[in-house]
Amino acid sequence: MNLAEAGRVAITAIGANRLRSALTVLGVVIGVMSVVLLVAVGTGARNEVTAGVEDLGSNLLLVVPGSFDFGQAPTLSKFSLDDVERVRRELGGAVSVSGNLASGETVRAGSVSAFASVLGVTAEFDSVVNREVGRGEFLSESDVATGRRVAVLGSSAAEALFPATDPIGKTVTIAGLRFRVVGVLDELGAALGVDRDSQVLMPITAAQRLFGTRRVDTIFVKAGSAADLDAVSQRLQGVLAERLDPEEFSVLSQQEILGVAGQILDTLTLVLAAIAGISLLVGGIGVSNIMLVSVQERTREIGLRKALGARTRDITSQFLVEAIVLCGVGGLIGIGVGVGLAAVATTFTPLPAAVTGWSVGLAFGVSVGVGVLFGTFPARRAGRLDPVVALRYE
Amino acid sequence: MTPVVEVVDVTREYVLGGGRGVDAAVVRALRGVTFRVDPGEFVAIVGPSGSGKSTLLHLLGALDRPTSGQLRFSGRDVAELDDTDLAALRNREIGFVFQQFQLLARTSALANVGLPLVYRSSGRAERRERAAAALAAVGLSHRLGHRPSQLSGGEQQRVAIARALVTQPRLLLADEPTGNLDSQTGADIMRLLRGLNVDAGVALVVITHDPEVAALAPRQIRIRDGLLEPSTVGAERA
Numbered sequence: 001m002n003l004a005e006a007g008r009v010a011i012t013a014i015g016a017n018r019l020r021s022a023l024t025v026l027g028v029v030i031g032v033m034s035v036v037l038l039v040a041v042g043t044g045a046r047n048e049v050t051a052g053v054e055d056l057g058s059n060l061l062l063v064v065p066g067s068f069d070f071g072q073a074p075t076l077s078k079f080s081l082d083d084v085e086r087v088r089r090e091l092g093g094a095v096s097v098s099g100n101l102a103s104g105e106t107v108r109a110g111s112v113s114a115f116a117s118v119l120g121v122t123a124e125f126d127s128v129v130n131r132e133v134g135r136g137e138f139l140s141e142s143d144v145a146t147g148r149r150v151a152v153l154g155s156s157a158a159e160a161l162f163p164a165t166d167p168i169g170k171t172v173t174i175a176g177l178r179f180r181v182v183g184v185l186d187e188l189g190a191a192l193g194v195d196r197d198s199q200v201l202m203p204i205t206a207a208q209r210l211f212g213t214r215r216v217d218t219i220f221v222k223a224g225s226a227a228d229l230d231a232v233s234q235r236l237q238g239v240l241a242e243r244l245d246p247e248e249f250s251v252l253s254q255q256e257i258l259g260v261a262g263q264i265l266d267t268l269t270l271v272l273a274a275i276a277g278i279s280l281l282v283g284g285i286g287v288s289n290i291m292l293v294s295v296q297e298r299t300r301e302i303g304l305r306k307a308l309g310a311r312t313r314d315i316t317s318q319f320l321v322e323a324i325v326l327c328g329v330g331g332l333i334g335i336g337v338g339v340g341l342a343a344v345a346t347t348f349t350p351l352p353a354a355v356t357g358w359s360v361g362l363a364f365g366v367s368v369g370v371g372v373l374f375g376t377f378p379a380r381r382a383g384r385l386d387p388v389v390a391l392r393y394e
Numbered sequence: 395m396t397p398v399v400e401v402v403d404v405t406r407e408y409v410l411g412g413g414r415g416v417d418a419a420v421v422r423a424l425r426g427v428t429f430r431v432d433p434g435e436f437v438a439i440v441g442p443s444g445s446g447k448s449t450l451l452h453l454l455g456a457l458d459r460p461t462s463g464q465l466r467f468s469g470r471d472v473a474e475l476d477d478t479d480l481a482a483l484r485n486r487e488i489g490f491v492f493q494q495f496q497l498l499a500r501t502s503a504l505a506n507v508g509l510p511l512v513y514r515s516s517g518r519a520e521r522r523e524r525a526a527a528a529l530a531a532v533g534l535s536h537r538l539g540h541r542p543s544q545l546s547g548g549e550q551q552r553v554a555i556a557r558a559l560v561t562q563p564r565l566l567l568a569d570e571p572t573g574n575l576d577s578q579t580g581a582d583i584m585r586l587l588r589g590l591n592v593d594a595g596v597a598l599v600v601i602t603h604d605p606e607v608a609a610l611a612p613r614q615i616r617i618r619d620g621l622l623e624p625s626t627v628g629a630e631r632a
């Protein structure tokens with residue numbers, strides 16, 4: 001019996017028990033769907049992180065507290081404005097440097113209030129992370145030096161606080177202190193579900209006073225070109241090491257951040273895929289079970305086919321093909337549902353799921369593999385039936 | 395003349411009760427049978443229920459192997475053939491007709507008849523053509539697309555006969571072919587089988603416990619308790 005014939009027989013047999021076949025492949029459908037969907041979500045998250053990190057601009061080095069490692073708990077920063085100054089002095093004009101301090105605060109403008117991420121920064125922040133001022137101007141060196149109470153609003157923060165008026169020259173109140181708005185940033189868009197346009201920027205010195213700290217959370221350094229990056233990183237570490245212990249800070253390139261984030265997301269994706277794989281396996285056991293029932297029910301048919309000249313391997317391949325077709329169809333349905341749900345997730349959640357070709361191919365391959373794996377035992381049992389006994393079977 | 399099939403001092407025992415255990419019982423279905431079927435012959439095998447008729451027929455049809463003794467097809471001993479060879483032998487040289495018809499449900503008469511050709515890699519077109527011809531030969535040209543449930547018992551048995559014939563076998567084996575039919579339809583079926591035996595020259599072995607059916611055969615073998623009755627065996631080569 002050739003494959004096409006076995007396929008026709010399989011489809012007839014599956015069609016003869018439509019409901020049972022559908023229930024049987026449900027496990028495979030769910031398993032494949034989960035693989036496709038979860039990998040899509042994982043990939044989508046990864047794309048978001050990549051886009052978010054790349055959005056920061058090119059040739060960026062980030063100094064963060066503690067050792068930045070997979071599974072490392074965040075550490076409280078030991079950086080101060082002195083460190084920022086020393087970096088600026090030592091690394092010279094080839095780089096732009098920004099020291100940053102962040103906190104979530106309620107910002108008020110008259111009767112309107114909005115919750116915003118308040119970011120204390122130094123004057124080069126806009127050029128370090130590629131932010132454009134749309135109206136007014138950015139914070140100046142003297143603003144930072146004197147701790148002047150001025151603020152630059154993200155575009156959506158400006159819209160929320162001043163829906164009808166031009167915010168430039170107006171006042172916002174944060175924790176009881178008044179800040180004069182000097183600029184509004186261009187729109188940036190969201191990354192990872194974080195609306196960066198709702199940020200409120202102020203001189204880091206003013207922010208330190210506002211939050212009652214001398215701390216600097218992070219230091220950003222922008223190198224002149226990609227070729228300089230390694231040299232700048234070396235010198236940066238040297239400068240910081242003069243005052244800080246090596247465990248108290250890490251200098252990271254965007255590549256390194258992507259590497260660590262990618263590692264976390266890959267692990268997450270793998271764990272999700274493994275869970276989905278288990279449901280696929282359970283689905284396979286269901287297929288095996290129903291194939292055994294099918295072999296039992298068709299014992300006389302098997303006896304007859306053998307009497308008419310079917311060899312052991314004809315019968316085995318007939319049932320194996322049936323299991324494979326069953327799982328393959330389940331796989332295709334699962335892929336369809338998974339892709340559909342990924343589209344739904346992209347439309348209705350902040351996390352765009354990205355369906356990848358390899359996950360679809362893998363899921364289909366695995367479902368066919370499940371068919372082979374779990375079809376083999378019932379198929380071999382069918383093939384080994386004694387024709388005389390099978391023909392007598394009631 | 396080389397016999398189509400031949401058994402020499404054949405026994406067939408079934409072990410009941412799970413094999414080697416002390417309480418295992420052995421059923422001796424055939425206890426030393428010697429018998430041959432020549433090309434084009436028509437033999438009826440008669441005997442009471444449980445006497446070993448079906449067991450013998452399964453051996454003659456290469457569906458089973460003897461416990462001892464020799465079973466030869468056209469001179470070849472089955473001891474030298476593996477299961478794949480036996481499958482090919484059944485496909486090429488033997489046609490079966492069963493009491494229960496054994497047609498595939500949800501499958502047209504045409505596809506049922508074409509089934510043996512599936513196992514010799516015939517193309518679909520050839521299969522349809524030969525199946526249609528075989529159905530015409532049993533007078534069912536007008537029922538090609540019918541399913542077994544849409545056919546009468548007699549028609550179903552005709553489909554089964556067409557299926558047995560479609561491979562142009564040398565030996566046709568029928569186990570109580572009229573057992574599930576009324577006597578009129580049974581007589582029609584026997585006429586059909588007899589005609590095929592005469593016209594196509596296919597050797598025919600029919601198991602029956604109906605004396606009227608047996609009487610149609612030029613040669614009758616009686617079996618009882620797994621042994622052929624001496625009178626009939628002695629008479630056979632006279």
Ligand SMILES: Nc1ncnc2c1ncn2[C@@H]1O[C@H](COP(=O)(O)OP(=O)(O)O)[C@@H](O)[C@H]1O
Nearest residue numbers: 389408421423442443444445446447448449450
């Ligand atoms: N597969 C089997 N296992 C055990 N006993 C069997 C088997 N097939 C047949 N028998 C026994 O062998 C004897 C002959 O059976 P069978 O050839 O079917 O008789 P008949 O066809 O003449 O009615 C009976 O006693 C039957 O019970």
Ligand SMILES: [Mg+2]
Nearest residue numbers: 447448449569
């Ligand atoms: Mg019988």
